Amino acid sequence: MLPSNLLVHRQNGESVAPKHLPLDARHRDLALASIACFQAAVGNTQAALDAQLLDLEGDSPDYRLRRGLAHLLKNSFATFEVVSPLEPLLLRERVFAAAAERLPSRDRRDRTLEELSHALSRELGREVLPADIATGLYADLQANRILTQFDAPTPEGLLQRYNLAQVQGIFYRATHVAIDVHRNDPGEYKLLFRYLKLFQLMAYIEGDADCGFTIAIDGPASLFKASTRYGLSLAKLIPALLHVTRWSLKAELNRRNPFDGTRRQGYFQLDSDCSLTSHYPPGKPFDSLLEESFAKRWAKMKTPWQLEREVDLVPIPGSVMIPDFRLVHPDGRSFLLEIVGYWRLEYLRRKFAKVRRANIPNLVLAISERLNLEKAEINTAQLPARVVWFKDKLAPKAVLEAIASDRS
Template sequence: MLPTDLLSFRYHGETIAPKKLEIDDRNLATAHQLIQCFLEAQGCTQGDLDRQLQDLEGDTPDYRIKRGLAHILKSNLSTFEVVSPLEPQELRQRVFTLAATTVPCKESTVTTLEKLAHQLSQELKREVLPVEIKAGLYSDLNENKILTEFDCPTPEALLHRYNLSQVQGVFYRATAIKITAHRNDPGEYKLLFRYLKLFQLMAYIEGDADYGFTITIDGPTSLFKPSTRYGLALAKMLPALLHVTKWSLEANLQTRDPFSGNWKQGRFSLNSECDLVSHYPPGKTYDSALEESFVDRWNSTKTEWKLEREVDLIPIPGSVMIPDFRLVHPDGRSMLLEIVGYWRPEYLQKKFAQVRKSQCDNLILAVSERLNLEKAGVKVKDVPVPIVWFKDKLLPKQVLSVLE
């Protein structure tokens, strides 16, 4: 994402419109030029790269665009590492300790580096050159870190990433966000809800799978004290939302007037018809190897029950529960199956609380015997649905015995 000073917006009354780049020949050429700069800088220091980028910016009026594209390449697609025979702090201590025993001069500096290089070659059992020691002394400074890896994007992908970052910047000062996720594939919902949990966003969810969900998310400026970290977490949610087929979003913002410095209210809206492209990977087919192996065994089992993945959502007050599977019989019977194999006490408490609140009468829980439910404060006798216990693997015949 982009820092605040590299964001560009247009204001139409209270409405904010992020400025985005056209995917045209001119912008593609600029993106290609910056990507080449990073490719050629592999193995060089960050300081050398920064100087090349500064020369590339020059005094052109579009310097902020180039700087924004470079920021994305540097912060999201580049790996800078400390390259030194020892940890720089320890290396400095060794060098200075040796240097203290001699009179400061050019000749003694060479002698000190050669002496320590010989010592380190014996300790590390590889040849250490004096030039490595000299380069490693202050290699922990950002400007001296080495560009060791670069995940090279296409110019078009870089421009899409830049446009997405411009829109993400809107959420840094959001007071509230309301997302309407219309009727979609349940797997898309699950991916979105997973990212809401991952980024620890405070969300209230209403609705059901047949008509869609309304998700209300508190923004950073709605907290007792505005939190930049929370604003960043909120912005990280947007690429996940782009994987949902049909949705709309409205945000209330609190922005500072660039002229008077006073705070003012702003608005922003977006929907699934936007031309933004997500760089997040789509959801995995299975959440775990346990689920995948269960499906493989089920497919080789002779049964009339058909196994479907994540096609139902169970609404509960303020949230939603998405069972792992639905089991459908030709005679019309339908059961839901949720596999509980994760051990963290907080997860177990939340999962079983969801089961109680759902009041779902066609749900089966498959629970690992290795879980310490008692330690997590879960009382099995209070669980209102059938439980299938398993050890290392969940067998179809265990589930079928409950179904029949």
């Protein structure tokens, strides 16, 4: 994403419009020039790269655009590393200790580096040249980090990333965000809700899979103390939202007037017809190796029960529950399967609280025996679900036995 000083937003009344670059020849050339600058700098220091970027920027009036492209390339596509024969702090201690034993002179300095290079070569089992010591001495300074790898995007990809970052920056100062997620594929809901949880956003969810969901999210400017980290987390949700087919969003903003410093209300709207592109990968086939292993073992079973993944969304007041699998029989019977294999006290309490509130009569809970449920003060006998226990791997046979028997 972009820092606030590289955001370009226009206020039209109470509506806020972020800068949007067209994918035309001029902007492609700008992006290509920035990418080429990074490609030529591989193996050089960050200071050398910054000098090249400054030359590329020149006295152009669109310097913020050029700096924005460089910022995205530096933070999303480039890898900078500290290159030194030893940790720079340890290396400085060795060099300074050796130098303190001699009177200062250029000849003495060269001799010190020569002697230390031999000592380090023997110690590390590889050749260490005096030049390696000289360059590694302050290699931990940001300016001296080496650009070791650059995964060059296409010019179009960089411009799309820039347009997305401009939109994300709007949410740094949001007070409230309302998202209407219309009827979509259940897997898209799952991905979106997973990111909501990942970014720890304060959200209230209403709706169901047939009609869609309304998600109300508190923004960073609504908190007692504005949180930069929370604002960044909210901004990170936007690329995830782009994976949903049909949606609309409205944000209320608390913006600062650049002329007198006063605060004023602003609004921003966006929907699925926007031209933005997400750089997040689509949802993973499975959330865990445990789920993947169970699905593979189920596929080898000779049973009429079909295993489907994440197709049911169970609305709960203020939230939603998405079981891991659904088991469907040709005669119309079906069960939902939720695998609980993670140990964290608060996670377990929230998980089982959802189970109680959902009160799903055809729910099967597969629970790891390694979980300390007594410490979490959870009594599985009070859960409205069939319970299957497992150790390292969940056996499909145990699940089949659970759905074939009456719940006690």
